[in-house]
Amino acid sequence: MTNLRKNVGVFIQDQTTEIIDLHVTQKIQDIDIVTNTSIDDVAITVSSAAEPTNGSTVCLREGSAFYQGQILSHVANGDNWDITLDTPLDYAYTTAGGCEEASIDLNVNGSVTKQVFEVSPKGLDEGIKWDIVRFMVQINDASAMDDGKFGGATALTNGIVFRKVDGITKNLFNAKTNGDLAAHMYDVAYVDNTVGPSGLYGLRGRRTFGGQSKNGVVIRLSSETSDAFQIIVQDDLTVLDSFQIIAQGHIVED
Numbered sequence: 001m002t003n004l005r006k007n008v009g010v011f012i013q014d015q016t017t018e019i020i021d022l023h024v025t026q027k028i029q030d031i032d033i034v035t036n037t038s039i040d041d042v043a044i045t046v047s048s049a050a051e052p053t054n055g056s057t058v059c060l061r062e063g064s065a066f067y068q069g070q071i072l073s074h075v076a077n078g079d080n081w082d083i084t085l086d087t088p089l090d091y092a093y094t095t096a097g098g099c100e101e102a103s104i105d106l107n108v109n110g111s112v113t114k115q116v117f118e119v120s121p122k123g124l125d126e127g128i129k130w131d132i133v134r135f136m137v138q139i140n141d142a143s144a145m146d147d148g149k150f151g152g153a154t155a156l157t158n159g160i161v162f163r164k165v166d167g168i169t170k171n172l173f174n175a176k177t178n179g180d181l182a183a184h185m186y187d188v189a190y191v192d193n194t195v196g197p198s199g200l201y202g203l204r205g206r207r208t209f210g211g212q213s214k215n216g217v218v219i220r221l222s223s224e225t226s227d228a229f230q231i232i233v234q235d236d237l238t239v240l241d242s243f244q245i246i247a248q249g250h251i252v253e254d
Helices: 178-184
Strands: 018-021 026-033 043-048 057-062 065-077 081-084 098-103 115-119 129-141 160-165 167-176 189-192 201-208 219-222 228-233 242-251
Touching: 018 065, 018 098, 018 115, 018 129, 026 115, 167 178, 178 201, 219 228
Parallel strands: none
Antiparallel strands: 018 242, 026 043, 026 098, 043 081, 057 065, 057 098, 065 081, 115 228, 129 201, 129 219, 129 242, 160 167, 160 228, 189 201
């Protein structure tokens, strides 16, 4: 029997679908676009049940487009609000677009009522799917950090839970300390308070799902079933100066 071998060339090509780079957020209230917008607008008119808050985040969705921008200022316009955003629109959102005001700050009190933050393609056209490849963690605090603390605070009692919801709820892991984060994430680094002008200590970390040296899979989220990547805060984290998480990935193109 003849043993034939062939050399097969394999070329790895990056995808060219749209990038996802979004804060996980907690909804504050629904807001509606009152007047159609244009690309590069930073001032838009919205209606909402309560007055918007400067510093909070506006999330816009329409068709397959999505956006996050921070409210720099707002003024009353009759029964509506004219808000100025820090980031120009990259899509001409219309009054048909879905919209909400949200918070990106996870340093909240979840000890009595659990606080849920998420990133999700819900509200987009049917058939839209997102692949979340990794997430990034950033914590700042006035106290020094080590593996026995959470940020600069004492170890948590209940912990923060990372999970996926896509018809089936699947917990990924629970972290009560910085050491727990390091055990489940690719890398965690502490930043000394002498770095930067704020004088705060910092924690930076990332968890990557995709890649054969990682989990080998990504978190796929579908708009049709309002899938979400979620973080649940179950303790009082208000002692932290800041705590934010960003999810990164791309739109799926079949």
